[in-house]
Amino acid sequence: xxxxxxxxxxxxxxxxxxxxxxxxxxxxxxxxxxxxxxxxxxxxxxxxxxxxxxxxxxxxxxxxxxxxxxxxxxxxxxxxxxxxxxxxxxxxxxxxxxxxxxxxxxxxxxxxxxxxxxxxxxxxxxxxxxxxxxxxxxxxxxxxxxxxxxxxxxxxxxxxxxxxxxxxxxxxxxxxxxxxxxxxx
Amino acid sequence: xxxxxxxxxxxxxxxxxxxxxxxxxxxxxxxxxxxxxxxxxxxxxxxxxxxxxxxxxxxxxxxxxxxxxxxxxxxxxxxxxxxxxxxxxxxxxxxxxxxxxxxxxxxxxxxxxxxxxxxxxxxxxxxxxxxxxxxxxxxxxxxxxxxxxxxxxxxxxxxxxxxxxxxxxxxxxxxxxxxxxxxxx
Numbered sequence: 415x416x417x418x419x420x421x422x423x424x425x426x427x428x429x430x431x432x433x434x435x436x437x438x439x440x441x442x443x444x445x446x447x448x449x450x451x452x453x454x455x456x457x458x459x460x461x462x463x464x465x466x467x468x469x470x471x472x473x474x475x476x477x478x479x480x481x482x483x484x485x486x487x488x489x490x491x492x493x494x495x496x497x498x499x500x501x502x503x504x505x506x507x508x509x510x511x512x513x514x515x516x517x518x519x520x521x522x523x524x525x526x527x528x529x530x531x532x533x534x535x536x537x538x539x540x541x542x543x544x545x546x547x548x549x550x551x552x553x554x555x556x557x558x559x560x561x562x563x564x565x566x567x568x569x570x571x572x573x574x575x576x577x578x579x580x581x582x583x584x585x586x587x588x589x590x591x592x593x594x595x596x597x598x599x
Numbered sequence: 600x601x602x603x604x605x606x607x608x609x610x611x612x613x614x615x616x617x618x619x620x621x622x623x624x625x626x627x628x629x630x631x632x633x634x635x636x637x638x639x640x641x642x643x644x645x646x647x648x649x650x651x652x653x654x655x656x657x658x659x660x661x662x663x664x665x666x667x668x669x670x671x672x673x674x675x676x677x678x679x680x681x682x683x684x685x686x687x688x689x690x691x692x693x694x695x696x697x698x699x700x701x702x703x704x705x706x707x708x709x710x711x712x713x714x715x716x717x718x719x720x721x722x723x724x725x726x727x728x729x730x731x732x733x734x735x736x737x738x739x740x741x742x743x744x745x746x747x748x749x750x751x752x753x754x755x756x757x758x759x760x761x762x763x764x765x766x767x768x769x770x771x772x773x774x775x776x777x778x779x780x781x782x783x784x
Contacts, residue, residue: 451635501673
């Protein structure tokens, strides 16, 4: 089954191919510039994008939005994680959390699937905690300050395979895959 | 001349009426929910909204987007000022600026005018500095931590008239008004 993945990020395409290719899905990148709206939740952002793309993309397609949510900061940087990383970096997050006991945070990915008749949403969460200081050289974005539940190391201290085993995007992809298997059976 | 102002904020309508009413403009509120995209500049956000609204709003219309930009934070919170205020408050800004010498900041408003044939953009800036601690009880948003150039008091310490004399939105409205006067002459 052909599935168009709307994204300009080749690494995301590689991750989706690895995950869904062996299960019989042919993932094809659709490099379309889709607007992302300002909203409080990833779900709202992704839904708007998927509606916008409905008239413009090959189908069936899916697209994805993700973010880093810190509990004690009321979900900041959340939907705007990329912009906040660009302006404040992860050191900004650590600064905002100086002296804060509650370090709970999560990475979230939301996928919207759209075949022109049906729209369906899938989500993946990785729970964890924010470190007191950055650790590790790998990864990107907030990886050096995030330790996923079940590990004692940050994402930036893991290799791609280990980090991938925790992936929020991977979980969302799995949820989509389960649903597709059931509905196309 | 009739001018539709797309906004759900009645206070903005009152400000526009005060400013442009005496100059012969009849400002009518158009309460339309217009999507705002994620982008690096207010200009990009407002342009997208104005294009989206072109098919849906009465004309000629204008809409406005504004934000608070801190130099030493690479323009943060900028386009996402409302979201950042909701999650971190102005105390978050002060926290990020602890020990930072460069306190320069600005409020910016961008207006896009669209009559169906022509789109035109206008901007208003208020330069100033970020305080070391909040001062004053009035205003809203970042007002307690912002002192405009030419004053020694924060926006939150001023009454509406005094604050209005510095208004970024007022400046953008004036710029639009000048242009309209010239083109409709």
